[in-house]
């Protein structure tokens with residue numbers, strides 16, 4: 287007679303972990319987050335907590351969504367960045383760990399209590415703006431973002447983290463014009479859209495689920511990088527700094543852009559934890 291005993295919860299998890307490997311490089315962590323969201327923060331691998339029938343149905347449905355390629359961050363509706371829990375959802379880029387390097391570098395240079403004026407270009411979820419608001423307590427911080435969907439989430443994150451210094455500007459960086467006074471900013475940070483439209487390295491689930499306005503830029507991914515450099519030059523004080531993320535193959539092109547303009551001193555291009563050139567640090571030259 288065939289054995290009809292249903293698999294134990296642990297066996298079921300093991301089976302799903304194997305299946306998830308076909309869509310995710312972090313199958314075990316994905317499953318951990320999903321299980322915690324249903325069974326409670328205290329659940330972990332090897333835990334004796336077993337799901338009720340209702341919880342099992344909910345968990346099965348979340349795992350099915352994940353198996354269809356939907357990012358865990360969107361399924362959970364929140365994600366961690368620099369120790370902050372942020373709301374995320376379709377229409378906003380999921381904050382990436384390598385972007386935390388922008389914050390690390392800015393915090394090496396600047397300290398709390400300097401009365402700084404800041405801007406975060408292409409704010410998305412507000413991850414960079416909120417991390418800097420928390421650690422630097424600037425006197426003002428402009429978060430510039432044109433996407434309607436992203437703006438909704440950005441507003442919620444700014445409210446839920448009570449970041450009163452952040453003023454949201456619902457427009458493109460190229461259209462900031464009079465909303466930020468010329469030569470008034472000490473520091474600008476950004477993670478611009480920088481992927482070339484034909485880039486075959488982009489993961490299929492990233493392309494399918496994350497907003498294209500957050501990912502892709504014209505001119506081999508350099509259009510927004512170039513435009514935002516020009517705006518930054520107008521809005522920064524002399525010796526003000528601009529920290530921005532780039533694609534790992536763009537350091538030569540970006541170095542040329544900076545050298546072509548006599549307004550910038552390139553301080554450094556810092557590698558991420560995988561050894562790829564990732565964050566550009568440049569300073570506006572004194573005229």
Ligand SMILES: C[S@@+](CC[C@H](N)C(=O)[O-])C[C@H]1O[C@@H](n2cnc3c(N)ncnc32)[C@H](O)[C@@H]1O
Nearest residue numbers: 379381408409410433458459477478479499500
């Ligand atoms: C790569 S995402 C970065 C989001 C967030 N800063 C982060 O690091 O997760 C780029 C963001 O820039 C916004 N964006 C696209 N074009 C823009 C433009 N011309 N001006 C301002 N923001 C723009 C997108 O909507 C998106 O939120």
